[in-house]
Amino acid sequence: MLEVKNVTKRYGKNLACDDVSFTLEPGSLTVLLGPNGAGKSTIIKSIIGFLKYQGSITVNGVNNKTTEARRHLGYIPELPSLYPNLTVVEHMEFIARAYKLTNYKDRIDMLLKRFELDDKRKKFGDELSKGMQQKLNLCIGLLPDPDILLLDEPMLGLDPHAIKELKNYIEEMRRAGKTLFISTHIIDSVDMLWDRTIIMQGGKIKANVTRGEIEGSGKSLEDLFFEVTEGIEKESVSEKNVAGEQTGEAK
């Protein structure tokens, strides 16, 4: 279980996250939505331990910056960064060694096949197209098979086959009891997958809603997003849900 409690993050005078609190239950898929500058990437980077912040973030009760917590966390960044002088398969091997994985060869083969990188094994990082780099980025993030996976705009730059494959993979991970936290702008791409959505705006959580809570209303995730962020049909969104969940999760 991942708990984010009263996290506040400032960049100089700019308040990027303001007293953010939520919990990710094991085996759930949470979608993080919000307009540009809402603080989505900041909260993800805080969870993965890149940023200094006020408040607390724990993974199974352990501080997120400890080695123990990091073993359970996985991260797929928005923009791929690869080593220009390592090949595709060497990147995978490198990550396996960094995470001290054992018996990883078959898993590397499986991931490269699923994301159509099998024939690019010997290509260097700087010889791959942007889309291929993003696929390798996904494979690297998925290789350690973490219990909690943070995905920042994972569909960006992927071709339709890769998007479909990623969705299938996400579904498989959820069935396997993994916790997934996806930040995205492409709401359609996660509409069928989510269990809970957190909508951020101006560094604050504006809504924290489960699928069950809006299922009866006939609204889609997109409807909910615009209701919360732009105030369209605001009256139809339960204020209780919006405010209640935020404080409820904080507890």
Added chain:
Amino acid sequence: MRLFFYYVTHSFLNTLKKLLKTWVAVFLVLAVGGAVIGGVIGLVASAVSKNDDPEQNTSISVTEEDEEPEDDDEIHLEFSLGKNLSEVMKKYGISTVDVADLAISVLFLIVLATNVVNAKSSGKIFQPADVTMLFASPMRPQSVLMFRLMCTLGSSMLVSLFMLYQIPNLMNGAKFGFWGALSCIVVYMLILMFSTLVQVTFYTITSKFNNGIELTNRILIGVYALIGVGFTAYITISKKELIPAVFGYFAGPKTHWVPFWGWLRGITYYAVNGDLKMSGIYLGLFVAACFLTIVFIWKMKADFYEDAMFAAERKAEQLDNAQRASNGATVIREKERKGSIDREGFHFGSGANVFFYKAVYNRFRFATLKIFSKTMIVYLLLAVTVSYVVKTYATGFADLFVIPAAAMGIVAFYRTMGDPIREDTSREFFLLIPEKGYAKIMCSLLGCLAVTAIDLAVPMVIAGIMIGTNPVMVLVWFLFILSVSFFATNAGTFIALSIPGDHAQTIKGVIQIMFLYFGLGPSAAVVIAGVLLHHLVIAVAVGAVMNFITGFLLSLLLPLFLGRK
């Protein structure tokens, strides 16, 4: 450690693989082949000499003894500047080892200050991929830092290996023995290593405290102020002249016990004086202290990920910009240009020579008052400062102009490192313009040369007037510096065009330096011969012609690689 070795070996081998797909393969084959043939010849020669009869050996030794007076004759031919310099050194009791000691001392103090000040930007030590791959992994931050530190140190060591070429120079020029010359190279490598260690150490310390950067800056200013006060006190109390005071304070053997600073100097001092045991002790002390520093960094629990992440992101952005620029895209400036800059005055040239006019036009357009470019200001400051210092402190010396000329030449030389005409050759339209490839490249190169000439001309004249030298001497040195710039620009462009991709920048840099070393070597030899034979003007002019010819020959190869980038 396994991870480090995996990364290092694979990165290194892959870099070599990429390079071996280019002409560098031929270069390496020639170098290895040359070394093997040279080795075989050496072995054969050695075997033949061993088979010679003892009488012949005796006659050789007699001949060597007979040749000694000829060496004396050569000494008489010594360049007057060198002669006067040796007189000054004799006057103050300064030996070449003292000069080496002072050079190491000053270099150390500069390296220490610049690296402590630059410690805040040490986050750049990380590769952008480190952030997404290693920062997110279960590795301790210190392990990640150590991983990248080791890679950087290894890379520094590898790059500094080319300095081994300087051993014969130090043996012949400074008359050091082999171990003395080798110790200078070892000290150079250790300073490179030390500079990275200092930066990372202070980076780790400052990231632990909120106002760490301001604190270290204050401490640094305090330490250097103390050194300055100490020197003032020393010169006042000892009542020494400036030169012996500088040597006595900054290169005194009594301060070899001072950690790092003294130990480094001790390595060379004792090696040159033949005391290898003491030199080894100082080397051991320095290496042990560096090792302890690494342990200190390892033990320090600092949270530097945030700063390192932003530094790595900026680096990624810069790399992306460079990549975009090399693909012909325009990079958007972060700072807006001044409104006063001329924006519609370019009406010169047609065909390939537009590249020449563009370079010259931009030189004037972006210069302050359309005259003073930043480079010209640097040349001016150098010309005035060096000429003043030389004129004031080196009275009685002949051919003083060589010193400011050399100082400006070094700046001109370093400005040509990398790929000087990338701005033109990287653009798609450079290929598309319907002119001969060679004409376009030559116009671009000449534009670059013209800009150097414009920046250099006035400072050279000022230095000439301040020193009161012969105008012909000023002219030939001016042409010589331009010829060096021309050859070096050709070499940089050749390497950039013929080794595609942005990989292996370090190795590209080493190859470029080797190109310059061997390409400019013959003209340097001619100038030195001119110095020894007292025909400096002719020698410098001949050297300039040689550089222009070799540069021109190299430029003929450039169009072959133009479309391949």
